[in-house]
Amino acid sequence: MYPFLPEGGVLPQDAALAAFPAEARWLGTVRSFASSALGRWPLPDETRDAAVIVLGEFAANAVVHGRSELYVLMTLSDGYVTLAVRDGGESRPTADETLLADDEHGRGLLMVDGLAERWEAVSTPLGWRCTARLRAPGTG
Numbered sequence: 001m002y003p004f005l006p007e008g009g010v011l012p013q014d015a016a017l018a019a020f021p022a023e024a025r026w027l028g029t030v031r032s033f034a035s036s037a038l039g040r041w042p043l044p045d046e047t048r049d050a051a052v053i054v055l056g057e058f059a060a061n062a063v064v065h066g067r068s069e070l071y072v073l074m075t076l077s078d079g080y081v082t083l084a085v086r087d088g089g090e091s092r093p094t095a096d097e098t099l100l101a102d103d104e105h106g107r108g109l110l111m112v113d114g115l116a117e118r119w120e121a122v123s124t125p126l127g128w129r130c131t132a133r134l135r136a137p138g139t140g
Contacts, residue, residue: 014041014076020059022066022087030059030072034083041076047136050115055083057108058130062087066127080117081134088127 016037020026034055038048055072062070066087073084112119112132119132 016074017072019069019071022063022068022070024063027056027059027063030070031056033072034074037074038081041081041136042139043076043081043136044138047081047134051081051083051134054112054115054119054132054134055085057112058083058085058132060108061085061130062128076136076139079136079139081136082131083134084129084131086124086127086129 016033018030018033020030020033031052034052035048038051041048043051051074055074059070059072062085068088071086073082073086075082109119116132116134119130121128121130
């Protein structure tokens with residue numbers, strides 16, 4: 001059911017995993033889940049806020065380009081928060097630096113670029129997986 005489970009099906013202790021319908025009306029719930037789960041970890045407020053924004057942008061792209069479900073995985077390890085969203089979409093997410101001032105779409109991944117230490121979008125047999133890594137000072 002969950003395409004993120006590591007071999008053996010066991011998540012690390014500091015992990016949160018959930019599945020949501022890939023529908024716009026669920027985006028607030030995805031962000032609330034992220035905020036709640038990240039709130040259990042000893043993260044600076046800035047890191048938690050940035051992580052919720054990044055995860056929200058990945059989820060919004062999954063809603064626009066994905067299919068029926070999106071999967072969210074967050075982990076805290078070795079001083080970093082890793083965020084991942086997998087969807088069943090076929091189009092590639094990109095950070096478009098040539099946007100016009102009145103463009104309504106495409107700015108989200110530019111924000112991700114500014115907030116994450118690194119991020120990537122990878123095509124898999126199950127769809128796209130967007131992953132970001134944010135430094136979590138004081139946690140590792």
